[in-house]
Amino acid sequence: xxxxxxxxxxxxxxxxxxxxxxxxxxxxxxxxxxxxxxxxxxxxxxxxxxxxxxxxxxxxxxxxxxxxxxxxxxxxxxxxxxxxxxxxxxxxxxxxxxxxxxxxxxxxxxxxxxxxxxxxxxxxxxxxxxxxxxxxxxxxxxxxxxxxxxxxxxxxxxxxxxxxxxxxxxxxxxxxxxxxxxxxxxxxxxxxxxxxxxxxxxxxxxxxxxxxxxxxxxxxxxxxxxxxxxxxxxxxxxxxxxxxxxxxxxxxxxxxxxxxxxxxxxxxxxxxxxxxxxxxxxxxxxxxxxxxxxxxxxxxxxxxxxxxxxxxxxxxxxxxxxxxxxxxxxxxxxxxxxxxxxxxxxxxxxxxxxxxxxxxxxxxxxxxxxxxxxxxxxxxxxxxxxxxxxxxxxxxxxxxxxxxxxxxxxxxxxxxxxxxxxxxxxxxxxxxxxxxxxxxxxxxxxxxxxxxxxxxxxxxxxxxxxxxxxxxx
Amino acid sequence: xxxxxxxxxxxxxxxxxxxxxxxxxxxxxxxxxxxxxxxxxxxxxxxxxxxxxxxxxxxxxxxxxxxxxxxxxxxxxxxxxxxxxxxxxxxxxxxxxxxxxx
Numbered sequence: 195x196x197x198x199x200x201x202x203x204x205x206x207x208x209x210x211x212x213x214x215x216x217x218x219x220x221x222x223x224x225x226x227x228x229x230x231x232x233x234x235x236x237x238x239x240x241x242x243x244x245x246x247x248x249x250x251x252x253x254x255x256x257x258x259x260x261x262x263x264x265x266x267x268x269x270x271x272x273x274x275x276x277x278x279x280x281x282x283x284x285x286x287x288x289x290x291x292x293x294x295x296x297x298x299x300x301x302x303x304x305x306x307x308x309x310x311x312x313x314x315x316x317x318x319x320x321x322x323x324x325x326x327x328x329x330x331x332x333x334x335x336x337x338x339x340x341x342x343x344x345x346x347x348x349x350x351x352x353x354x355x356x357x358x359x360x361x362x363x364x365x366x367x368x369x370x371x372x373x374x375x376x377x378x379x380x381x382x383x384x385x386x387x388x389x390x391x392x393x394x395x396x397x398x399x400x401x402x403x404x405x406x407x408x409x410x411x412x413x414x415x416x417x418x419x420x421x422x423x424x425x426x427x428x429x430x431x432x433x434x435x436x437x438x439x440x441x442x443x444x445x446x447x448x449x450x451x452x453x454x455x456x457x458x459x460x461x462x463x464x465x466x467x468x469x470x471x472x473x474x475x476x477x478x479x480x481x482x483x484x485x486x487x488x489x490x491x492x493x494x495x496x497x498x499x500x501x502x503x504x505x506x507x508x509x510x511x512x513x514x515x516x517x518x519x520x521x522x523x524x525x526x527x528x529x530x531x532x533x534x535x536x537x538x539x540x541x542x543x544x545x546x547x548x549x550x551x552x553x554x555x556x557x558x559x560x561x562x563x564x565x566x567x568x569x570x571x572x573x574x575x576x577x578x579x580x581x582x583x584x585x586x587x588x589x590x591x592x593x594x595x596x597x598x599x600x601x602x603x604x605x606x607x608x609x610x611x612x613x614x615x616x617x618x619x620x621x622x623x624x625x626x627x628x629x630x631x632x633x634x635x636x637x638x639x640x641x642x643x644x645x646x647x648x649x650x651x652x653x654x655x656x657x658x659x660x661x662x663x664x665x666x667x
Numbered sequence: 668x669x670x671x672x673x674x675x676x677x678x679x680x681x682x683x684x685x686x687x688x689x690x691x692x693x694x695x696x697x698x699x700x701x702x703x704x705x706x707x708x709x710x711x712x713x714x715x716x717x718x719x720x721x722x723x724x725x726x727x728x729x730x731x732x733x734x735x736x737x738x739x740x741x742x743x744x745x746x747x748x749x750x751x752x753x754x755x756x757x758x759x760x761x762x763x764x765x766x767x768x769x
Binding site for chain 1: 722723728729736737762
């Protein structure tokens, strides 16, 4: 079989996290009663005029910044004309000629190889109303009409489904951490379409492309691209040609199916939106948008690595924004960060998942957590103690010391007392001592077990272990 | 001979507007749409024409609106002019697979 080179470009729509819509002051909300978040502008009544939301421009500048785009200082909007019930004005207000951002990139890493995915342009537009098909009827909900979107378009520089997935994951975490969008694919606040074509040689011009629309998850983007590449290969192998078309990913079939053969770009008859004059972006606006950018995931990965965290743990922390933000408040402290991350990702996460809470909904403060990490690091409490104390740690504002007292958790850290106990155990278990000296590590565990038994689990494990090793010399 | 658009051009435009045309209408629009296009072409004769004037013919730039919520329509009111509705949803005939928008 001939070796084909895939060429993939991705378009992503992201809903911006504003309070109100892009061109009207009705609420930008999700999951509310149908048609309850509208006004005459959203419904496209004649004679209404759009008023541009300043926060949309602010978030779009921020998005352009974090995606390493150049920012256009003067721009305008255009009308994209089409007839469809999702848009009663019969045009969508978008930016065809002067996208706010252009020439950007994000860096991905697939299988250890870094690659830049280049962004052609990023523009602002309004979302349409949401339509649902029921038999021979279509139901319309205008709550989504006029929700601000940015559309991010890559250059055709992606070469596999894996790269597409990595790009989308990077895009999602970057925009989410910058507070630009909540990027929930399942709620439609982030939507991806992919353009796929294949050819035999790099020198050859691009062949017919196929657009895959409405893909419901990042992993399905990867899968649908791989399936589409295979489909096109088979067609070329059989010397068949095909028209430019739009397909969608069918979850049940796990494959793409034809939606329609495309109208061409000219059919949209774009022209400048006469109701919105030029928008001028000043340096002050750019500075203002940049001020609010928190530490982004790549930077967090770097810092966490420097603090000694394993890459996998750093990534797990970053997947949970509130845990990662909490961890960031500790960075200047003198604590064992590995232990701190283990507690957060272990017991604390288990508690949060069980209670369906975020760490900010609990009583765990930075100060109490530092006390907890220190108490654990020096062996004053064991992991078993930590589990027993967890509910009180997360639900009360008592100090760790007070919780220990209250629950009768007192560990024997007194060297002299432990020394005496361990000394006796060694005398009574000479056989195990011999085993240990002959290199049987299991014997050490057995002896530690005896220490715990003797102290009813109250021996400070770290100190007991040290004394035991000392005595065995 | 009278200048006119081809039948196909007229039918294409009709299709984009989602309207049906009778034979007489097709012939009529072949002539009338061409005239209209010729009129629009005249704009190219204007000296020093800059298409930025299409975007804004006055000097003020866009004034941005604060991101503050205003009064919204009562859903009943919002549905009042809809041809039909089920519950709070506006109901229209199905047009599958043609969504062009965002």
